[in-house]
Amino acid sequence: MERSARSVHSAGRTSLPPPRPQPAPARAPGPGRGVCMMSTSWRDKQHPNLVNFIAAFLSANSYRLNFMPISPDFIFNNGGLSVAFIFETSWDSGNAAAVFSRVNTLKRQFKNLYVVVSVPTVEQIESFNRSYFQYDMELGCPTFVPVSDEEMGFEKILKIAHARGVCKQQDISSTMSIEREQAVQSMDAFLGVLTSIPGIDNHDASMLGRAIGSIEAIAKASKGFILENTDLSTDKAETVVAFFRDPQYYLSPKIN
Known part of the structure; x- marks a missing residue:
C-alpha cells in the first residue's frame, strides 16, 4: 500500500x-x-x-x-x-x-x-x-x-x-503420543508379569487386571475373591495365590 x-x-x-x-x-x-x-x-x-x-x-x-x-x-x-x-x-x-x-x-x-x-x-x-x-x-x-x-x-x-x-x-499431540506409548509399555509389563505365572494366559491376565487392578492388589487377593470376580478356574486362582504368597512356589524352578 x-x-x-x-x-x-x-x-x-x-x-x-x-x-x-x-x-x-x-x-x-x-x-x-x-x-x-x-x-x-x-x-x-x-x-x-x-x-x-x-x-x-x-x-x-x-x-x-x-x-x-x-x-x-x-x-x-x-x-x-x-x-x-x-x-x-x-x-x-x-x-x-x-x-x-x-x-x-x-x-x-x-x-x-x-x-x-x-x-x-x-x-x-x-x-x-x-x-x-x-x-x-x-x-x-x-x-x-x-x-x-x-x-x-x-x-x-x-x-x-x-x-x-x-x-x-x-x-x-506429542505429549498425548508419549503418554499413550507409556501406557502401552506399562500394560505390556503388567501382562508380562501375570503371564509368567504357569497356566495364566493373556485373557486371564487381562481379566485379573480389569477385575482387581494392580499387581499389588492381585498379589493380596484371596482365592475366593479371584473366583468371585473373574472367570478363572479354581486351579488357576490357586496358582495365582501360590505364585505371590508361597515361597516354596515362587522360589522354585518353573522351567520343565
Missing part, C-alpha cells in the same frame, strides 16, 4: 483508505478458528478504517472478534494458548516512556507477550531503536516486531498468534 495514497484528516491523524474487500491471501495464515479480543480503549483511538480492516481480515481467517476492556491491545486464544499483543500503530518518541512502562507492566502479567510497532520512516526507526536501548529493554523479553504500516502490523500479529497456537497443538 503506497503511503502517499493516504490523506490527513481534520484530527491530524493519518487516515487509511477504505479496507480491501479481500485481505491479501498471500500474506494471511491458514484458517485458525480462534478468538481475538480487541481492547475497547485501543479501538476507540484508531481510525475506523483500520478497525474495519482488522475485522475483515479476522473474518477471512475464521477468527471471531470480541471487543473487551482488556489491558493489552489484543489477546488471541488459538489452539488453547493465549497470546497478548501491544500494537503501536504510529511510533511517537514523545510517548516512548509511557510505551515502555506499559510494556514492563504487561510482560509481568502475560507469559506470551509481543509488541508490534509501526515505524514507516527512517526517522521513526532510528527514534524507536534509540528508545529501546534507552529504556533498557531486555532483548527478546518481550519480542518487539517493527513493521512498515498498520495493516502489515496486524497481519504479523495474526501470523504470530496462529503459529503459537499450532505449536501448542503439536506439543499437546
Whole structure:
C-alpha cells in the first residue's frame, strides 16, 4: 500500500483508505478458528478504517472478534494458548516512556507477550531503536516486531498468534503420543508379569487386571475373591495365590 495514497484528516491523524474487500491471501495464515479480543480503549483511538480492516481480515481467517476492556491491545486464544499483543500503530518518541512502562507492566502479567510497532520512516526507526536501548529493554523479553504500516502490523500479529497456537497443538499431540506409548509399555509389563505365572494366559491376565487392578492388589487377593470376580478356574486362582504368597512356589524352578 503506497503511503502517499493516504490523506490527513481534520484530527491530524493519518487516515487509511477504505479496507480491501479481500485481505491479501498471500500474506494471511491458514484458517485458525480462534478468538481475538480487541481492547475497547485501543479501538476507540484508531481510525475506523483500520478497525474495519482488522475485522475483515479476522473474518477471512475464521477468527471471531470480541471487543473487551482488556489491558493489552489484543489477546488471541488459538489452539488453547493465549497470546497478548501491544500494537503501536504510529511510533511517537514523545510517548516512548509511557510505551515502555506499559510494556514492563504487561510482560509481568502475560507469559506470551509481543509488541508490534509501526515505524514507516527512517526517522521513526532510528527514534524507536534509540528508545529501546534507552529504556533498557531486555532483548527478546518481550519480542518487539517493527513493521512498515498498520495493516502489515496486524497481519504479523495474526501470523504470530496462529503459529503459537499450532505449536501448542503439536506439543499437546506429542505429549498425548508419549503418554499413550507409556501406557502401552506399562500394560505390556503388567501382562508380562501375570503371564509368567504357569497356566495364566493373556485373557486371564487381562481379566485379573480389569477385575482387581494392580499387581499389588492381585498379589493380596484371596482365592475366593479371584473366583468371585473373574472367570478363572479354581486351579488357576490357586496358582495365582501360590505364585505371590508361597515361597516354596515362587522360589522354585518353573522351567520343565
